[in-house]
Amino acid sequence: MTRVLDARDVSYSYPDGTAAIEAFDLTVEAGERVAVVGPNGAGKSTLIQLLGGLIEPDGGTITYFESGAPADDLRDRIAVLPQHPDEYLFNSTVRDDLEYGPAQLSIPKEQARERVASLADRLELTALLDQPPFRLSGGEQRRAALASAVAVDPDLLLLDEPVADVDADHRERVLSLLDRRHEQGETQIVSTPNVDLVPQVADRVVLVDSTGSVVADGPVTEVLADRSLLETCGLEAPTVARVFEMAGVSDPPLTVAEGAARLSDLLE
Ligand SMILES: Nc1ncnc2c1ncn2[C@@H]1O[C@H](COP(=O)(O)OP(=O)(O)OP(=O)(O)O)[C@@H](O)[C@H]1O
Ligand SMILES: [Mg+2]
Known part of the structure; x- marks a missing residue:
């Protein structure tokens, strides 16, 4: 199996001296779906930008696809949806933004157009393609930035709060x-403070506390079932788990689908 990402002892401080990431390690194998979950200010967005090569670490190393190549040389394989997508939508129309990545990678125009049309259709952006991106609503901008990220058809996709707004x-x-x-x-590596989203986007969770330290790294079902661990990070159990717990169920479901299945068993 290919090791898609290997981050070792990564650290990053903002110019004002805020130490956002310290001694961070993460290894991700091909085909994994990892959620980085933690409270506001933990450093998740900083981490997504570091892992996606949008900012350079002050210390440590990040290796992609077991090669020595930096992220900037791998723009055909690594794509990022940042937390504030408006900063990355800078062309005069949404269509130009979606076609920008493929054009940079010299993907033939016709192929790029087909790809963009199909993505616009899937994410219901077709009617917005001729609009300037700044006129889009927050949710529309996020969908446009996602389409723009995946338009290059990456092998590694980093997503910062992909469904916020x-x-x-x-x-x-x-x-x-x-x-x-x-x-x-x-x-895929997804960052979110929303534990309800995690089972829908990941199989593995890296839980970070308010200082950005990793306090757990394991299967979604194990990490989200550990309520005290979540509380250490200022997070609650998934909503469906809390509802079942309030009703006196000691091994609550973690996903809505599981909860629905358990309820229909009970109601039979
Ligand atoms: N440009 C900046 N300059 C200085 N400090 C910053 C800057 N951006 C973020 N920080 C600080 O770095 C830390 C980590 O911020 P980051 O945005 O990575 O957190 P986060 O986990 O993504 O939070 P949220 O859940 O609110 O999105 C915070 O203490 C934040 O205040
Ligand atoms: Mg963030």
Whole structure:
């Protein structure tokens, strides 16, 4: 199995001296879906930018695909959806933003156009393609930035809060796109403070506390079932688990689908 990402002893401080990431290690194998979960200010967005090569670590190393190549030389294989997508939508129309990545990588125009049309259709952006990106709503900008990230068809996709501001219908579209891409072999790293989202986007959780230290790294079902660990990080158990716990169930479900199955058993 290919090691897609190997981050060793990575640290990063902002110019004002804020130490956002210290001695961070993470290894991700091909095809994994990893959620980095932690409270506000833990350093998740900083980490996504570091792992995606948008900012350079002050210390440590990040190796991609077992090669010595830096992220900037691997823009055809690594893509990032940042937390503030408006900063990365800078062309005069949404269409130009979506076609920008493929054009930089010299992907033939016709192929790029087909790809963009298909992504716009899946994420319901078609009617917005001729709009300037700054006119889009927050949720529309996030969907446009996601389409722009995946337009290069990366092997490693890093997503910072991929469904923040996105309504329920479009959230399903985003999640189904991510599922499909994962089934096709894409490795995904998602950052979120939302534990309810985790079972829908990941199989493995890296839980970080408010200082950015890793306090757990394991299967979703194990990490999210450990309530005291979540509380250490200022997080609650998934909503569905809390509902079942309130009703006196000691081994609550972690996902809505599991909860629904348990309820229908009870109601039979
Ligand atoms: N440009 C900046 N200059 C100085 N400090 C910053 C800057 N950006 C972020 N920070 C600080 O770095 C730390 C980590 O911020 P980061 O945005 O990575 O957290 P986060 O885990 O993504 O939080 P959230 O869940 O709110 O998105 C915080 O203490 C934050 O205040
Ligand atoms: Mg963030």
